[in-house]
Amino acid sequence: TDFRIISTTNHDIEERVERKNFRLDLLHRLNTLHIHIPALRERPEDIKPLVEHYIEVFSTKLNKPDIQVAKEVFAVLKKYDFPGNVRELRNMTERAIMLCKDNSLGIDDFRVKSHRAEKETPKVEEVDLRLNEIKMIRKALQMCKYNQQTTADALGIHRDALSRKMKKYNIKINKTEE
Numbered sequence: 001t002d003f004r005i006i007s008t009t010n011h012d013i014e015e016r017v018e019r020k021n022f023r024l025d026l027l028h029r030l031n032t033l034h035i036h037i038p039a040l041r042e043r044p045e046d047i048k049p050l051v052e053h054y055i056e057v058f059s060t061k062l063n064k065p066d067i068q069v070a071k072e073v074f075a076v077l078k079k080y081d082f083p084g085n086v087r088e089l090r091n092m093t094e095r096a097i098m099l100c101k102d103n104s105l106g107i108d109d110f111r112v113k114s115h116r117a118e119k120e121t122p123k124v125e126e127v128d129l130r131l132n133e134i135k136m137i138r139k140a141l142q143m144c145k146y147n148q149q150t151t152a153d154a155l156g157i158h159r160d161a162l163s164r165k166m167k168k169y170n171i172k173i174n175k176t177e178e
Contacts, residue, residue: 044078054093069105
């Protein structure tokens with residue numbers, strides 16, 4: 001029998017192997033092609049196309065054509081952390097369409113209002129964490145001679161995650177530093 005296994009996890013498999021919670025031989029058998037897809041909170045630019053896709057799917061399924069979304073919805077959703085990742089956005093959109101009384105979705109339909117206030121005024125710990133992360137990334141870049149792959153490896157993160165953090169914190173590498 002010829003078949004393929006496609007799987008996903010939100011765990012660090014290498015860490016699980018080190019802790020003996022996942023078998024190394026099984027990892028080698030399954031890990032033919034590894035595609036790293038960051039959490040939704042790390043790629044806010046995907047929120048609008050995902051919401052539009054889910055609106056298309058659920059408006060057809062629920063027989064509610066021509067659903068429109070207020071512009072402020074996307075701004076608020078981009079600030080939300082989505083602990084449930086894409087599934088949470090999917091369920092949030094489906095619920096909003098199910099419960100909307102007309103063909104217009106506002107932020108109240110998505111039920112993220114309480115999170116908006118929390119995100120707009122960061123706590124002191126969050127600010128300190130951001131500053132520490134920036135310092136750590138800059139120091140690691142310097143120690144690794146500004147090689148992003150080596151820096152990502154040293155920090156124990158994927159190179160794409162390092163690139164996103166550098167973009168998020170506006171950390172640039174001057175050509176003279178390379």
